[in-house]
Amino acid sequence: MSKPIVLYSHATGPNPWKVAIVLEELKIPYTSKFIDFADLKKPPFEKVNINGRVPAIEDPNTGITLSESGAIIEYLQETYDKNNTLNYTSSPEKYLVKQWLHFQMSGQGPYFGQAVWFTKFHSEMIKSAQDRYLNEIKRVLSVLDRHLEGKQYLVGDKATIADLAFVTWDTMIGRIFGERGNEINIEKDYPNYYAWDQRITARPAVKKIIADRQAAMASAKH
């Protein structure tokens, strides 16, 4: 591989940074193109992703254009992680990784996203809708916490793309709860989850991307 992958990204959206973590973990060269929210649902970006969302990638080494963070990280791992450092090749582990990745894509991202929407952006502040999604965050943390009892990682004895996929939404929980932060105590109520999150976010690639994202958010404000 010689040419850098193009990652279409956004400073504040968590999903592109999920892809950045996997690119960084696998030491794949890439460049980020930040797209304003206003330009996502217009051509020319709709030619990259007809769904008008980031992330998307263009890989000049294979010619593929691909969207949906879950599909992209599976593509990157299968194409460039020849020693399978971030996945398994045999059953049941490879399918359990898919199980947790699909749970992240369908059960964490969209619901944490609705919590953001109803606590920060909706046209009216509706407590019953906020409660619904803040409670769902707690439920997702409880599922992970119970699963991680006695375990270091979601599947087997190493971090996979499934573990890495949860980070960029998880780091937003404090901001999502905001003034209601007293209603959640992650370290005390979800200790297995907390230890796992500390383990994953201590990885050099993850630390770098968390810092890159903070820098991008800071400069986007100016």
Place this chain on the structure above:
Amino acid sequence: MSKPIVLYSHATGPNPWKVAIVLEELKIPYTSKFIDFADLKKPPFEKVNINGRVPAIEDPNTGITLSESGAIIEYLQETYDKNNTLNYTSSPEKYLVKQWLHFQMSGQGPYFGQAVWFTKFHSEMIKSAQDRYLNEIKRVLSVLDRHLEGKQYLVGDKATIADLAFVTWDTMIGRIFGERGNEINIEKDYPNYYAWDQRITARPAVKKIIADRQAAMASAKH
């Protein structure tokens, strides 16, 4: 393969029926176990799926227990569809199938599900929340309609697990809009999507599962 797969299911939940369609398409023997909503988030079902949701499967031929409909249909296709009738083995097609499957899992299912919640089950009827999700249904249909312009299927020249994954939520759109049905005209506004949906729901396996689901819903009411 000799022993039937156990599919944990529910009469009204759309996601287990997505798995049933793929089992039927691939002529894999299976038995359905219907779990009441009240029993999903209790042991013993939490031993099958710690997330307390259906679908889940147990495959006595391989020993796997697996949840998340997206992961299950990938498992079934890779394990039992030896001629790859419902997927591709080469890039970019295999990753584009993943892209559309992840879009279904993260962009269709959860949002159509929130539309159901706020139009039928929420503690108060909030028009701005209902509008948000009914509009998102229209947006998802528009994405599919624009992508399907001049195409028979989402990827390449045959139906894959990605096409099949959309059916069981799509068949609920009429009921979700309910009294607001005059706000959507699928055949007129999304003609490419409509033709594709007709094409997929005409498949014998899909027709059989739509009928099975209707029968299960009818008997669940008594």
